[in-house]
Amino acid sequence: MNFSKIFILVDENTHAHCLPYFLEKLNTSIVIEIIEIESGEINKTIDTCVGVWNTLSDLDADRKSLLINIGGGVITDLGGFVACTFKRGIKYINIPTSLLSMVDASVGGKTGVDLGHLKNQIGVISNPDLVLIDTNFLDTLPRNQMRSGLAEMLKHGLITGEEYWSKFTDLSKLTLDDLDDLIYESVMIKKNVVEQDPNENGLRKTLNFGHTLGHAIESYFLSNPEKTTLLHGEAIVVGMILACYISTKLLGFPEEKTQLIKNIFVDYYGKTTISQNEYATIIDLLKYDKKNNHGNINFVLLQDIGVTKIDCIVDEDVIIDAFKYYDN
Template identity: 80%
Template structure:
């Protein structure tokens, strides 16, 4: 697969990853290399990755705990302190090897340490490969509120080595697939139709689908790097999806919902709202609900929790002037942004999702 240029960053795939990284190390006089991992990528990915690095520059490994609950400023402070203790300077390089938590947090740490050091992202989950790999969004959560603190800044390189997916559990693979399904809904029938029989998808299909998903997101981001218009379409399903994810994170009695699992619910709700407000075909909404729930199962959301989830919408990053802005679908591949949705329609959407 050809490498992809995205603004001032390059995305490389599989065998080209290590050649590109080693050339980058040769061209730049980095003082030290810091590799950020969690306990999972330390065990499963780092041995493969570090064996391919060709450099005489000193390498230090920094490990943080995995999980969305650790994507916060406290973890950043720990990494910043470790960088200081290990004498990192402005010519240091940070390489983030992990899923979205690692690449988001590691990118933010790099962008803010000594007002910015170079960094490289090595996404190791399907979600991070197709979502966090493009666009330069870095950041952390504020309590249970998703991605409230951060900056937009591109890494020098993104290295997508799909071999790392072999170590992922099924639920993590499904979580990543949710973002690819979103790309299909907002882009058009050609890509969307490749997912209509999810039972037939295999790991062999993934390389091509990942590549196409990265191209889709890159094309959107290049036209609107700071999310003033078109890039908002990438948030389809995320307004309510993030609120649901945050709500479930806030209550230890609730089952754990991965990002993609929450976004799947958010997309079903957004399809219903789209039908009600902008004319998205009802039969398409019903078909999407069936497809998603057959593959992902059904989460029982208590009616008593609707108000608490809706209250979290006020923290959504797309909001402005006190308005909660939704991305809706007029048809597959045709989005309408900055839509104001009455609360009663949101409640109706939850009731629609609850029907089995």
């Protein structure tokens, strides 16, 4: 396609560490403009979108412009939403630079922003024209960001089956060489699910395993000034342990597998401190989860590894027991 202009959306980190590498490989005579936003989930807001929309207007973007999003999940989610809504939609490409965005955010067409501290409340489903994954970008990623992305791959293992899950049972032995194949497999798992159920009417809901409580925990830590903000994967790991416990109580998921999963996750990620007087506030945040309908809070649970059940309604006392199990 003959684009009128190319706009590249980055944050200060990807501007410094990823953009030069990308521009070296880009061969075009089309005018390129760089738009930088501040990094971090705290900036994934409509206010940031307004700034980008205004910049696009000021730089004479039109309906034949292309937006290239180079960054993690915040950039690909927000940039995708900006592209879908600017002049009722311009073409966009996602180039994920974090492990999390490679295996999760950049695939599946979910775009959007947070509403205050409530995650992903505003957005549309719209697929980019291209997702370009280059694992060389991972060389610039801090260890905690790598671990955050790995959490989504662990989730893919638990919802897909023993064969993929078993590759993660000794996380200390994983090398960067292993990672290329595992990333490819993870992307294909998500792609296959999304293609069968693009609008999340059934099967795609399984990708939310661990996310119902995980997102509530992430939102709570984001909104509480006394807490250190959790990365997405760090919160989802807690959510998955809680969901496994609830699965054991409600669906007969083997107790020894719940304990094994908890041990693997806690050994690798450590424990997140959540005190009993915080349970109620976190549970209250569940009502904002996007999977809810008719006032019911819907969980994705496991009958076994690779055997999921969606739209499970869970009593509050079971959720509290799950927190206590995590804490002990």
